[in-house]
Amino acid sequence: MASLNIIGYLLYNLNKIIPTLIIAYIFKYYFSWYTRENPIPGPIPLPLIGNLHQIGKDLGKEAIKLQKKYGDIFEVMLGPSRVIFISRAELMEKICSPALKNNVFAYRSLPNAGLDEMGLSKSGISFNMDLEGWKFNRRILSHTIMSPIFLRENINFVNQIFDELENYWINLLKFEKKIDFTKWSSYVVTDIILTSITGKKSYSTTIYYNSLSNSIETEVPDNIINESLKFIDSIYMFLTSFLFFYIIPPIIRHNFPFIKSIHKKYEDNVEWLDTEFEKVIKKRKQEIENSPVDQPLEHNILNLLITINTERDINKISGIDYMRPMNDVEIRDTIKEIFSAGADTTRNSLCFIIYYILKYPEVKDKLIKEYESIYGDLTKKPNITNESLDKLVYTEAVISEVARLKPAVPVFLRATSLDTEIGGYKIKKGTQIFTNYIGVHMHEDHWNEPEKFNPDRFLNDNIVKNSLLNFGGGIRICPGRHWAIKNLKILLIRLLTKFDMTLVDPDSPLKSEFKSVEHCNELEIYVKERE
Numbered sequence: 127m128a129s130l131n132i133i134g135y136l137l138y139n140l141n142k143i144i145p146t147l148i149i150a151y152i153f154k155y156y157f158s159w160y161t162r163e164n165p166i167p168g169p170i171p172l173p174l175i176g177n178l179h180q181i182g183k184d185l186g187k188e189a190i191k192l193q194k195k196y197g198d199i200f201e202v203m204l205g206p207s208r209v210i211f212i213s214r215a216e217l218m219e220k221i222c223s224p225a226l227k228n229n230v231f232a233y234r235s236l237p238n239a240g241l242d243e244m245g246l247s248k249s250g251i252s253f254n255m256d257l258e259g260w261k262f263n264r265r266i267l268s269h270t271i272m273s274p275i276f277l278r279e280n281i282n283f284v285n286q287i288f289d290e291l292e293n294y295w296i297n298l299l300k301f302e303k304k305i306d307f308t309k310w311s312s313y314v315v316t317d318i319i320l321t322s323i324t325g326k327k328s329y330s331t332t333i334y335y336n337s338l339s340n341s342i343e344t345e346v347p348d349n350i351i352n353e354s355l356k357f358i359d360s361i362y363m364f365l366t367s368f369l370f371f372y373i374i375p376p377i378i379r380h381n382f383p384f385i386k387s388i389h390k391k392y393e394d395n396v397e398w399l400d401t402e403f404e405k406v407i408k409k410r411k412q413e414i415e416n417s418p419v420d421q422p423l424e425h426n427i428l429n430l431l432i433t434i435n436t437e438r439d440i441n442k443i444s445g446i447d448y449m450r451p452m453n454d455v456e457i458r459d460t461i462k463e464i465f466s467a468g469a470d471t472t473r474n475s476l477c478f479i480i481y482y483i484l485k486y487p488e489v490k491d492k493l494i495k496e497y498e499s500i501y502g503d504l505t506k507k508p509n510i511t512n513e514s515l516d517k518l519v520y521t522e523a524v525i526s527e528v529a530r531l532k533p534a535v536p537v538f539l540r541a542t543s544l545d546t547e548i549g550g551y552k553i554k555k556g557t558q559i560f561t562n563y564i565g566v567h568m569h570e571d572h573w574n575e576p577e578k579f580n581p582d583r584f585l586n587d588n589i590v591k592n593s594l595l596n597f598g599g600g601i602r603i604c605p606g607r608h609w610a611i612k613n614l615k616i617l618l619i620r621l622l623t624k625f626d627m628t629l630v631d632p633d634s635p636l637k638s639e640f641k642s643v644e645h646c647n648e649l650e651i652y653v654k655e656r657e
């Protein structure tokens with residue numbers, strides 16, 4: 127009877143109780159926030175969402191705005207979680223430490239249910255919380271893509287794909303001079319990565335060409351078209367789903383009606399992709415097993431990963447500490463990593479570079495002069511070798527300058543595994559750090575006229591340590607950086623020596639937005655063959 131009375135009282139006074147509870151919650155929220163330990167300047171958060179309304183719009187651009195307002199180290203709340211942004215070269219010292227032992231920043235992320243559900247926290251490289259596994263996979267990936275036998279073959283892969291693109295563009299140019307470069311770059315880079323992994327022809331560029339052209343250049347069977355399209359969609363869905371899994375708490379993903387169906391779609395996609403990769407690995411293992419032991423294997427990434435530390439080891443790098451082959455899950459997740467970390471970054475970097483080169487024709491002329499000095503007569507197809515790529519000093523300066531102004535990864539993650547101190551602030555073990563690379567790249571203390579596009583600064587200036595972090599730094603520095611730069615160089619040589627390109631709208635600013643990486647939204651160019 128007494129409990130009924132209480133329920134009745136509560137129901138009767140609901141209109142007073144709910145506002146009181148809300149006010150108490152808000153009061154408690156702000157009391158905790160204002161009295162938090164080791165506070166760092168930053169915007170005042172809102173209850174429940176924190177600063178998501180500010181940061182969620184476009185991480186790269188918002189990070190710069192907040193840095194201007196709060197300084198080189200500032201904190202924000204992402205929902206209930208505190209995150210610290212670091213935006214100055216000197217403050218990156220510990221994050222960029224190459225020492226493996228007692229490295230405060232060895233982890234990318236704090237434990238995260240979304241990463242667990244995506245299968246990323248116990249496997250692969252970028253988000254692997256098992257440091258032994260991370261070290262093993264990372265080392266093998268680095269040895270594979272840096273090995274001379276792979277890099278030699280890589281030039282053939284990229285050249286083959288460019289030859290195809292060249293033919294398609296020449297055919298299209300008979301009718302239409304305008305090229306949507308964002309689309310082409312996406313398909314070309316997907317094909318480069320797919321071909322480097324499998325050693326087999328991949329069809330994304332062909333399928334795209336066929337969709338634009340009346341004259342079908344290469345017949346592709348329907349089943350291959352469908353498989354390729356499904357695979358490409360699935361890879362891009364995997365990339366897009368990352369932020370969804372990472373930011374949205376499981377309780378919302380699993381229970382809210384609309385969000386629940388998105389979650390299911392993304393979850394099914396992860397499963398489908400894993401199964402597809404597993405099928406490819408199984409088939410290739412069988413092919414290797416069936417081939418005679420003395421028959422040389424092709425130097426693609428899949429063969430290299432499957433045979434590493436086995437009697438068929440193509441690279442003969444078994445001398446490294448880990449004397450065991452990779453298992454199928456390790457191979458699968460390393461390949462997935464190459465796609466997820468390498469495809470979007472490389473293709474958006476290429477778009478940004480093309481934009482700046484076309485915007486600054488004097489830079490384009492200097493690049494062509496560099497190619498002439500190294501490859502001679504440019505009316506013939508250049509004979510590209512890895513040694514010649516290493517001599518392209520000006521090209522490298524252009525790639526660095528574009529990456530400084532427009533890094534494909536403007537902000538990324540690291541987490542503290544020990545208590546530490548940065549810039550005079552105490553930071554506790556288990557804090558999520560956002561490395562604000564774009565903030566460092568645009569810092570007036572590190573760069574003279576940081577807004578200005580000036581590749582020569584990389585030829586003349588003394589570069590401040592840790593002030594160019596387009597590939598990150600320290601023990602988690604991008605293992606694909608040399609491969610990516612080589613691919614960008616090959617594509618630039620081939621594009622600039624074969625075609626004359628101009629921007630359709632030279633006055634338009636570069637249109638990009640942050641979606642896991644910085645995406646080039648639009649890049650229309652006019653193209654004609656060089657005379």
Ligand code: HEM
Nearest residue numbers: 252464467468471472475535597598599602603604606610
């Ligand atoms: C222009 C293209 C690329 C850019 C701008 C880029 C940028 C980055 C950045 C900023 C990081 C974070 C490093 C850090 O935390 O210090 C990273 C990590 C990584 N990148 Fe790249 N990347 C590119 C291409 C590639 C390619 C082609 C691969 C494929 C092999 C790759 C594989 C990885 C992996 C596996 C990691 C995680 C490393 C770890 O956590 O130990 N990246 N990349």
